């Protein structure tokens with residue numbers, strides 16, 4: 001029996017698989033020879049493969065279109081991109097080019113929308129679903145957008161008082177949404193999400209605050225389970241409750257035409273990941289359809305706000321192993337040239353796992369290791385995968401000419417936002433440079449620098465030096 005890294009992966013998973021292959025001993029990611037990028041730009045490196053963003057938007061639309069067509073569903077599907085998952089302009093421009101609508105969460109998102117409007121990347125017909133608890137600066141920018149003629153802005157009410165601001169400050173009609181505060185999973189630290197209005201108070205809220213005001217139109221019921229879309233009793237139970245509430249509200253709320261099921265569509269976080277996307281979408285559509293049929297009401301349009309699904313799989317983050325340290329008989333550390341804690345903060349904050357693969361040395365033996373980051377923090381490490389609580393990587397020797405390069409894949413969502421890309425981070429570990437990759441008209445790969453390695457000067461400036 002052989003003992004090299006390739007055999008380990010090949011025997012544990014089906015390999016090669018969608019998006020991952022080996023060419024001349026080096027890893028390809030979506031057909032990109034990563035070793036060329038490493039030799040050209042160095043590490044640490046954050047890359048973003050734009051065609052994947054486009055294909056994910058199309059894939060989501062296809063799945064809903066198919067599920068709706070086969071069941072004869074009469075409502076429409078609207079794909080909104082959840083901006084908080086990745087705010088970079090190149091992402092927004094990709095999704096807007098495909099006609100996506102947007103879901104936003106803060107006042108600063110509206111500055112971003114104004115900037116895209118100025119550049120003619122969107123127009124006033126776009127649907128903008130405004131979520132979140134809204135301080136005055138957010139409320140006032142929402143009101144300004146509506147007053148300026150963005151006629152498909154939908155503030156989703158998070159509490160009873162939000163509408164008072166719109167009543168005073170919006171000149172014409174306001175299309176509103178209501179967010180249902182979902183119950184958390186039974187093993188969570190609290191019972192009900194702080195986001196949204198309690199399920200039991202929504203009908204009262206509608207009657208007291210919306211139905212009584214002729215300028216208010218309730219258009220959307222919003223529901224989002226933070227733990228994501230899963231084939232679990234918990235998910236189906238929460239969805240069923242939301243649909244029942246829609247059926248109860250609809251006869252009293254003639255303008256209600258949309259149910260928004262939020263984000264939470266999962267992405268591949270392991271080579272062994274299995275999720276039947278088509279089945280889930282079909283079941284969601286069917287559950288809404290059956291409930292509406294039983295209640296004798298028209299089927300609503302379905303909105304989604306997929307963030308991670310849209311942009312997660314387009315990203316990868318590549319590090320070099322700069323040293324190995326044997327700290328006791330069994331614990332070997334591979335030290336990388338950046339930080340896991342600051343560059344991939346979800347690995348530390350919520351124990352998120354990503355697909356981890358070496359770029360080179362697939363023919364070396366493998367061994368169990370801990371990966372250590374450069375900050376002095378005890379928590380700056382990575383040593384387990386989704387399928388097992390350990391990490392295996394190729395062996396290395398201090399005499400190797402080429403270092404071992406490690407890729408964390410599908411890191412395109414949330415990591416830059418939560419780490420504060422380009423900001424001040426723990427132990428002043430910088431953000432990696434960001435490289436974008438696309439295909440030209442002939443289908444050839446093209447790459448360019450979006451942001452250089454963060455410089456000491458930029459950090460010192462932020463720190464007031």
Ligand SMILES: Cc1ncc(COP(=O)(O)O)c(C=O)c1O
Nearest residue numbers: 082262263264265305306307308
């Ligand atoms: C209201 C709302 N919609 C959509 C999303 C996007 O979720 P995901 O990135 O899992 O698709 C979030 C994420 O927190 C959210 O809070």
